[in-house]
Amino acid sequence: MNKLKLILLFVSFIFLTPKIFSYRDTCRISSKEYYTAKRIDTLSLHAMRMLSELNASVMKHVNSDKDSPDYGGIYCPHCKLYHTRAAETVYPFAYEYHKMGNKTYLRAAINAGNWLIKQQEDNGAWLETPEEWTGTTTDQVLMMALAYPILKSHLSKKEKDSWLHSIEKAGDYLVKVMSPQFASINYCATTTASLMAVNEIINKQSYQNKARELAYQVVGKMDQDYFLTGEGGRVFGVKYGIDLGYNLEMSLWGLALFAQLAKDDAVKQIVEKSLAQHLYFIYPDGSMDASWGIRSNKWTCFGSGTSDGCQVLFSLFMDKNDQYRTAAIRNIQFLKTCMKNGIVGFGPLYYNMYDCQPCIYPTFTKAKNMAMAVALAKADVGKVPQLPLDKTGMHYFPTLNLTVSRTAQWCVTISGYTYKDPAGDRTKYMHRPSGGTITNLWLNGHGYFQASSQTIYKRWEPMSFPEIPTPLPLTPRIEFSSDLDYFTNLYEFDAIMTNNKKNGTYIVTSFGELKNSKQQEGGIAYRLKHIISDNSVCKEIELIYHDTKSSVRIIEPIIYYPGMEFKQIDPKTVHIKMNNKMIEMKIISNNADLELGTDKEKYKWSYPALKAFPIILNIVCKKKDLRRTIQFCYKLI
Numbered sequence: 001m002n003k004l005k006l007i008l009l010f011v012s013f014i015f016l017t018p019k020i021f022s023y024r025d026t027c028r029i030s031s032k033e034y035y036t037a038k039r040i041d042t043l044s045l046h047a048m049r050m051l052s053e054l055n056a057s058v059m060k061h062v063n064s065d066k067d068s069p070d071y072g073g074i075y076c077p078h079c080k081l082y083h084t085r086a087a088e089t090v091y092p093f094a095y096e097y098h099k100m101g102n103k104t105y106l107r108a109a110i111n112a113g114n115w116l117i118k119q120q121e122d123n124g125a126w127l128e129t130p131e132e133w134t135g136t137t138t139d140q141v142l143m144m145a146l147a148y149p150i151l152k153s154h155l156s157k158k159e160k161d162s163w164l165h166s167i168e169k170a171g172d173y174l175v176k177v178m179s180p181q182f183a184s185i186n187y188c189a190t191t192t193a194s195l196m197a198v199n200e201i202i203n204k205q206s207y208q209n210k211a212r213e214l215a216y217q218v219v220g221k222m223d224q225d226y227f228l229t230g231e232g233g234r235v236f237g238v239k240y241g242i243d244l245g246y247n248l249e250m251s252l253w254g255l256a257l258f259a260q261l262a263k264d265d266a267v268k269q270i271v272e273k274s275l276a277q278h279l280y281f282i283y284p285d286g287s288m289d290a291s292w293g294i295r296s297n298k299w300t301c302f303g304s305g306t307s308d309g310c311q312v313l314f315s316l317f318m319d320k321n322d323q324y325r326t327a328a329i330r331n332i333q334f335l336k337t338c339m340k341n342g343i344v345g346f347g348p349l350y351y352n353m354y355d356c357q358p359c360i361y362p363t364f365t366k367a368k369n370m371a372m373a374v375a376l377a378k379a380d381v382g383k384v385p386q387l388p389l390d391k392t393g394m395h396y397f398p399t400l401n402l403t404v405s406r407t408a409q410w411c412v413t414i415s416g417y418t419y420k421d422p423a424g425d426r427t428k429y430m431h432r433p434s435g436g437t438i439t440n441l442w443l444n445g446h447g448y449f450q451a452s453s454q455t456i457y458k459r460w461e462p463m464s465f466p467e468i469p470t471p472l473p474l475t476p477r478i479e480f481s482s483d484l485d486y487f488t489n490l491y492e493f494d495a496i497m498t499n500n501k502k503n504g505t506y507i508v509t510s511f512g513e514l515k516n517s518k519q520q521e522g523g524i525a526y527r528l529k530h531i532i533s534d535n536s537v538c539k540e541i542e543l544i545y546h547d548t549k550s551s552v553r554i555i556e557p558i559i560y561y562p563g564m565e566f567k568q569i570d571p572k573t574v575h576i577k578m579n580n581k582m583i584e585m586k587i588i589s590n591n592a593d594l595e596l597g598t599d600k601e602k603y604k605w606s607y608p609a610l611k612a613f614p615i616i617l618n619i620v621c622k623k624k625d626l627r628r629t630i631q632f633c634y635k636l637i
Contacts, residue, residue: 436510523548
């Protein structure tokens with residue numbers, strides 16, 4: 001490290017380390033104000049501080065009873081068991097020892113590794129307890145391989161032999177089984193890095209060959225806009241479907257680390273192109289907009305519930321673009337708002353809604369990500385310029401059929417993402433929001449104004465999805481029910497979207513049919529227009545009754561933070577008070593009846609951990625009606 005860098009690190013630590021604000025305070029500070037004042041920053045300072053907090057909370061759950069068969073394991077109080085993946089903290093613990101010299105973490109890291117080795121199957125795999133999936137072996141062996149060089153001088157001869165044998169067995173297992181036919185694409189991408197890391201310890205040509213083979217298979221799965229497909233169901237044995245959360249928090253950093261270890265510039269350049277596209281989904285407050293992807297059932301607002309994190313990915317490319325430093329730091333600050341006593345919840349309002357501690361899964365996965373971010377950071381000290389969504393503009397992604405727009409006060413994602421799973425509504429991938437709806441709406445100085453959830457709640461993976469009373473969707477929607485079924489625009493995965501700009505206003509229009517979960521039309525078509533200006537978001541909905549005459553409801557859930565107030569002013573107007581802001585919701589057309597707060601207790605979700613207050617517009621269909629157009633606006637007053 002040169003003298004200039006040491007000086008910058010010292011100055012950054014003394015003068016520029018930011019105060020940790022509450023979520024509400026952070027939202028009140030515009031990104032422009034905050035980052036104009038902070039010209040230089042250091043990702044490692046933020047990531048290391050977060051790593052220490054996460055490690056300290058995980059350490060409280062380490063089994064320290066030497067007579068226990070689970071000595072060294074990490075117990076999850078929520079799930080009442082030892083997740084084998086929790087032992088991946090072997091690397092975060094080891095890295096904290098490496099950086100800070102705390103021997104408590106040295107011993108905890110060795111014990112966690114020894115415990116994990118005892119859980120290994122004869123074929124080299126680890127089960128993802130309490131389930132039996134073995135693809136996560138790639139995550140576990142990567143942490144063992146990264147920790148080993150730090151810990152080897154502190155291991156006994158017997159322990160060294162045991163660790164090396166375990167790492168080699170896991171590496172051999174991955175060479176044998178890992179492929180796009182075996183696992184979702186994020187596992188294949190991670191394995192490219194895992195095998196190269198294992199190769200650094202146990203040199204085998206088979207590891208290098210398999211890693212390179214997988215890397216080129218994975219980059220070949222990128223679409224025309226460099227979004228990585230392969231997280232959904234299979235068509236002729238091949239997986240399709242895009243999830244932004246898993247791309248940012250798993251796949252892309254795996255490929256990037258492979259490229260670094262294998263010195264593969266071709267893969268590195270492709271990842272860099274992909275990352276540039278993904279940067280448009282880091283919101284101004286640092287939250288990650290994974291609201292629309294096919295794994296959005298685990299969206300937490302800071303990322304995804306069981307994926308690692310985005311800091312390691314951004315850290316690997318900060319030498320190419322200073323905006324990645326900004327994104328990484330802001331996301332850490334947002335993550336902080338979702339934590340209590342060092343344990344990460346499933347979203348901003350988790351600890352406001354629930355009394356119990358959540359599963360420790362997101363806590364230990366984020367810890368490993370923070371450790372890697374510090375260890376692998378390129379150009380760690382540098383500028384923190386504004387992000388793409390700090391600036392006004394409209395961004396349309398053709399392969400996603402999705403638009404992100406930013407005005408002075410609003411940031412909004414409107415999704416018509418078209419992926420359809422071959423298994424239909426039996427899968428977790430087909431209850432995500434689509435149809436041209438708003439999946440995320442952020443208000444400057446406030447936070448999320450609208451957001452989204454699964455259209456129905458199921459415990460798709462019992463380990464990851466908690467038991468909660470059946471909730472109603474957080475997503476804004478058009479819906480009706482009949483003797484035949486429930487129909488909504490959220491199940492329209494063939495919506496046609498257009499985008500226009502007029503006098504600084506962004507207009508996004510979607511055309512489709514109200515459908516049931518099986519993709520069957522219900523007899524009512526719609527045109528949904530969003531008009532986004534500096535101070536307002538207006539919606540215009542045209543209903544076309546081509547085969548069904550039925551009353552329709554427009555459901556507008558508003559994210560309900562503590563202290564917010566909803567007051568109906570007249571039959572067409574609602575005032576929404578939050579902090580020092582007031583939003584007026586007004587029905588402009590004279591053909592809808594307003595209903596406030598019905599079933600509000602049901603708008604409470606774990607993923608993301610948000611709750612909402614429903615505003616409902618009832619539209620009665622008369623026998624002679626062919627079309628109805630309903631208009632309403634949210635306006636800052």
